[in-house]
Amino acid sequence: DKGEIILDDKPVKINSPADAIRHGIGMLHQDPLDFPPMRILDNFLIGKENVGIFPNRRKIRREFMELQERFGFNIDPDSYVDTLTVGERQQLEIMRLLWMGARVLILDEPTTGISASQREKLFNTLRLLVEQGMSVIFVSHKLEEVEGLCGRVAVMRRGKLVGEAFPPFSTDHLVRLMFGKAVPVGDRTFFGTNQVAVKLSGLAIEDARLHIHNVNLDIYKGEVIGLAGMEGSGQRQFLRTLSGLMRSVGGRIYLNGKDLTSRSYHAYLNSGISYVPASRLEEGLIDGLTLTEHFILAREQSGMFIDRAGALNTTQGHIEDFNIKGTPDHRIEALSGGNQQRALLALQRPQLNLLLMEHPTRGLDIESQIYIWGKLKERCKQST
Numbered sequence: 001d002k003g004e005i006i007l008d009d010k011p012v013k014i015n016s017p018a019d020a021i022r023h024g025i026g027m028l029h030q031d032p033l034d035f036p037p038m039r040i041l042d043n044f045l046i047g048k049e050n051v052g053i054f055p056n057r058r059k060i061r062r063e064f065m066e067l068q069e070r071f072g073f074n075i076d077p078d079s080y081v082d083t084l085t086v087g088e089r090q091q092l093e094i095m096r097l098l099w100m101g102a103r104v105l106i107l108d109e110p111t112t113g114i115s116a117s118q119r120e121k122l123f124n125t126l127r128l129l130v131e132q133g134m135s136v137i138f139v140s141h142k143l144e145e146v147e148g149l150c151g152r153v154a155v156m157r158r159g160k161l162v163g164e165a166f167p168p169f170s171t172d173h174l175v176r177l178m179f180g181k182a183v184p185v186g187d188r189t190f191f192g193t194n195q196v197a198v199k200l201s202g203l204a205i206e207d208a209r210l211h212i213h214n215v216n217l218d219i220y221k222g223e224v225i226g227l228a229g230m231e232g233s234g235q236r237q238f239l240r241t242l243s244g245l246m247r248s249v250g251g252r253i254y255l256n257g258k259d260l261t262s263r264s265y266h267a268y269l270n271s272g273i274s275y276v277p278a279s280r281l282e283e284g285l286i287d288g289l290t291l292t293e294h295f296i297l298a299r300e301q302s303g304m305f306i307d308r309a310g311a312l313n314t315t316q317g318h319i320e321d322f323n324i325k326g327t328p329d330h331r332i333e334a335l336s337g338g339n340q341q342r343a344l345l346a347l348q349r350p351q352l353n354l355l356l357m358e359h360p361t362r363g364l365d366i367e368s369q370i371y372i373w374g375k376l377k378e379r380c381k382q383s384t
Contacts, residue, residue: 007104021047026102030109030337031281032089036082043081044096067095071125083209085232087118094125105129106137109337111145112362123149141178141365143171175366183366191222191380197256198242198354204250205241210234215251219354221383224376236278239356243275244268255353272353278362280340285332291315291343292328298347318346323371338368345375352384 004011007023014020017027034043044064045055064077073091081089090110097105107126111119126136126149140146146153147169155163155177163177175183196218203215212234219225227235240246242253244265252261255271277283285294292315296306299314315328322342326335332343341364348355360376361369 018047021097021100021102024101024103025106026097026100026104027106028090028093028097028108028110030112031279032086032093034081034089034093036080038081039077040075040079040081040084040092041077043092044077044099047096048100063099064095067099071095071128072121085114085118086112087114087122090114090118090122091125102134104135104137106139108139109141110138111140111142112359119145143169143174143366146174147171178365179367183370189377191377191383193221193223193383195221195383197221197223197383199254200242200251201254202251203241203248203253205234205237205246206249207237207246210237212237213250222380224380236358239275239358242268242354243273243356245275272349272351273356274348274352274354275356276344276348276358276360278359280337280344280362281333284344285340287333288331290329290331291319291324291326294332294343294347318343322346322375337362338364338371341368341372345372351382352379355379355384 005014006012007025012023014023014025020026035046041057041061041064045051045060051060061077067073068075071091071094073088073095075084075088075092081092084092094105105126110122114122123145126138130136138146138150147167151167153165153169153174154161155165155174157178157180162180165174165177172182198217198219200215200217200219203212203217205212205215210232215238227238229235237246241248244260244263244267247262252259254260255273258271260268260271260273281287286297289297292308292311295315295318296308296311299311312328318324319326319328322345324335324339324342324346326339326343332340335343341360341362355376357376361372364372
């Protein structure tokens with residue numbers, strides 16, 4: 001709206017991502033902007049100008065492999081993007097931006113959904129880029145990462161730059177700058193009972209990349225179970241199988257003594273099992289729809305016509321109950337990641353037997369994380 005952008009001591013005008021990359025500014029988004037059904041080399045080519053109608057694929061492949069060797073990546077250019085982990089998709093996007101001439105790299109919550117080893121590889125790559133003269137803007141709410149990686153921290157709150165900090169950093173000072181106050185962490189509480197809600201007996205799960213066999217597990221009412229491990233170790237397949245989105249290839253799944261094995265997704269849903277995916281906009285919400293339209297789709301409808309007045313009241317109530325910063329007419333993609341996650345939780349049925357959440361605090365700040373945990377504790381009190 002006003003002001004100017006100075007790049008290499010010269011003012012520049014940027015109206016689009018294409019303008020930005022022409023000036024050498026590239027952005028790695030929180031959710032990688034790629035095309036999963038396409039091959040990796042084809043994704044690498046997207047957005048590159050002056051490659052012609054028939055690009056020299058042999059030359060491009062050679063340059064792709066040279067970039068990989070430079071950073072120690074290991075991606076097969078002939079594979080499909082949907083076979084990659086989130087960390088590998090980030091590596092592909094970094095190489096693509098560098099190949100297109102980026103000299104300033106902006107990263108938006110880049111460690112969301114990647115493993116510790118992938119995060120360390122990413123950080124080593126960023127340090128190497130800085131040593132080679134590039135500028136890196138690292139957007140994150142994870143203070144331990146900011147403190148370990150950055151040479152200067154600028155804190156924004158509600159659209160304003162509220163302060164800067166330099167090493168050695170004070171975590172308490174950064175938190176106060178972020179929220180304008182100290183943020184207390186809630187007490188650790190346990191609501192588990194001795195009643196088994198879910199019983200897994202010899203469960204076996206398979207897909208194209210992974211085989212999981214002989215899973216035996218009891219999940220108790222009111223209990224929270226965490227799935228630890230490297231990204232891509234089977235957590236996603238396990239959760240999708242327990243939600244009915246994937247079929248098991250062996251063993252049994254029992255909910256409150258009822259055998260749900262090989263039943264449909266709707267049978268699981270109607271039995272009080274709900275799955276909240278990590279990819280909020282890709283799987284959990286519908287891009288282009290408003291909050292009200294989401295609640296219309298999520299609630300039980302009676303009659304042939306939609307009760308829009310009732311849906312509006314329901315939406316407004318959930319906005320207040322879940323502290324969603326938005327209006328009923330807000331399109332879901334216009335909300336921040338934290339508010340999208342709150343909307344996803346608000347869309348869940350009031351009474352659940354099992355709530356499956358994949359990276360529930362992915363990309364959320366400390367205050368939003370604490371709020372989400374508080375809502376999950378309320379579920380546990382209800383014996384979920």
